[in-house]
Every structure is written in C-alpha cells, then in structure tokens.
Amino acid sequence: xxxxxxxxxxxxxxxxxxxxxxxxxxxxxxxxxxxxxxxxxxxxxxxxxxxxxxxxxxxxxxxxxxxxxxxxxxxxxxxxxxxxxxxxxxxxxxxxxxxxxxxxxxxxxxxxxxxxxxxxxxxxxxxxxxxxxxxxxxxxxxxxxxxxxxxxxxxxxxxxxxxxxxxxxxxxxxxxxxxxxxxxxxxxxxxxxxxxxxxxxxxxxx
Numbered sequence: 001x002x003x004x005x006x007x008x009x010x011x012x013x014x015x016x017x018x019x020x021x022x023x024x025x026x027x028x029x030x031x032x033x034x035x036x037x038x039x040x041x042x043x044x045x046x047x048x049x050x051x052x053x054x055x056x057x058x059x060x061x062x063x064x065x066x067x068x069x070x071x072x073x074x075x076x077x078x079x080x081x082x083x084x085x086x087x088x089x090x091x092x093x094x095x096x097x098x099x100x101x102x103x104x105x106x107x108x109x110x111x112x113x114x115x116x117x118x119x120x121x122x123x124x125x126x127x128x129x130x131x132x133x134x135x136x137x138x139x140x141x142x143x144x145x146x147x148x149x150x151x152x153x154x155x156x157x158x159x160x161x162x163x164x165x166x167x168x169x170x171x172x173x174x175x176x177x178x179x180x181x182x183x184x185x186x187x188x189x190x191x192x193x194x195x196x197x198x199x200x201x202x203x204x205x206x
Contacts, residue, residue, distance in 0.1 A: 004189075005112050006030070006116050007097075007160075008097060009117070009118075009119055009120070009156075010120035010166075011121075012075075012149070013128045014121060016099060023097075029095050032097050033089075034085060035098075035099070036053075036054055036059060036068075036071075036079070038058075051079075056077075063078075063080075067083060068081060069087075069108070072101060101153065118161065118176060119156075121163060122166060123167035125147075128150055164176060
C-alpha cells in the first residue's frame with residue numbers, strides 16, 4: 001500500500017517547525033523529508049538533521065540534473081526536496097511529510113494531485129513579529145524582509161486543504177494529528193488496508 005504525501009507550509013515565524021516536530025514525536029507513521037538548502041546553517045542547525053546544506057552551485061547542479069521533487073528560491077536562497085527523499089518511502093508504504101513553502105507546495109500538487117496540504121497561520125501579525133524577534137537569530141533587516149514576505153505567503157492559504165491557526169500550541173498539534181488520522185480513514189485507504197475484512201463481512205451466508 002503506497003503511503004500518503006503530506007505538505008505543510010506557513011510564513012516564517014508561524015511555528016511550523018515546532019508543530020511538525022511535536023507531531024513527528026507523537027505519530028510514528030509519519031516520516032519527515034529533509035530538504036536541501038543553499039543557505040548557511042543557523043545557530044543550532046545540523047546538516048542532514050534540519051537541512052542538507054549545500055553550496056548554491058551544487059544546488060544548481062541538482063536542479064539541472066532533475067534531482068528535485070520540488071524547489072523554489074525563498075528569501076534569496078534555494079530550498080528543495082530531492083526525489084530520493086520522497087519516492088522510495090512512499091513506495092514502501094510510509095507517509096511522508098514535506099515541510100516546505102507555498103511555492104514548493106504548488107509544484108507538489110501539480111505532480112501529486114492527491115497530496116494532502118496544510119497551511120499554518122499565526123493568531124495575529126503582531127504575534128508573528130514577536131515570534132520572529134524571540135528567535136534572536138535574524139538581524140533587523142532580515143526580520144523586516146520576512147515580515148514583508150509573510151503577507152504574500154499567507155495570501156496563498158486558500159490553495160491548501162486544511163488551515164490551522166497556531167494560537168495555542170498544543171491545540172495546533174492536536175489539529176494536525178487529526179488531519180493525519182482522518183486521511184488514513186478515507187474510504188480508498190481503508191478498502192486497501194482492510195480488503196479481506198470487508199470481503200468477509202459482505203460475503204453471502206453459506
């Protein structure tokens with residue numbers, strides 16, 4: 001049984017990574033695809049754990065070779081999902097989660113129409129700015145750039161299947177877990193998963 005591809009996107013500072021990490025700790029059936037990026041690591045980030053960090057020229061070589069499932073230029077840097085990070089896991093029956101931006105999500109939907117997508121919104125623009133500053137990782141110029149981009153990013157929420165407002169963190173985590181659980185209970189998935197049971201239940205009496 002082929003796995004389901006999930007896409008999660010949000011503006012910078014909306015809490016996407018924190019929610020995703022909490023969901024991964026709770027749901028062992030989800031596998032996170034580690035993205036490639038051309039930007040430098042931030043404090044505390046590790047290669048092959050948070051991202052695969054590669055030089056811009058190496059990222060371009062991968063683009064030219066068709067190695068990416070999706071890719072986009074975000075805040076001046078490249079980000080992308082390599083095919084080898086996704087297709088083998090889906091084929092093995094594992095659900096795969098892509099933590100990407102709206103541009104990458106659009107590319108994924110074009111290639112995998114049955115992918116399930118979730119967009120995370122902050123409870124207010126003030127909260128978004130406060131979260132960006134609280135990280136203490138970016139300069140004022142970078143924060144201003146990200147705030148300017150956030151409104152454009154959030155305008156694409158309607159392209160997604162589900163929308164979660166991250167006002168109370170634990171509630172947002174519960175909501176995302178509910179999306180994953182509900183997707184596994186869809187009729188097509190259950191017919192494949194429990195085909196023998198359904199056939200036995202519907203068999204005529206001897």
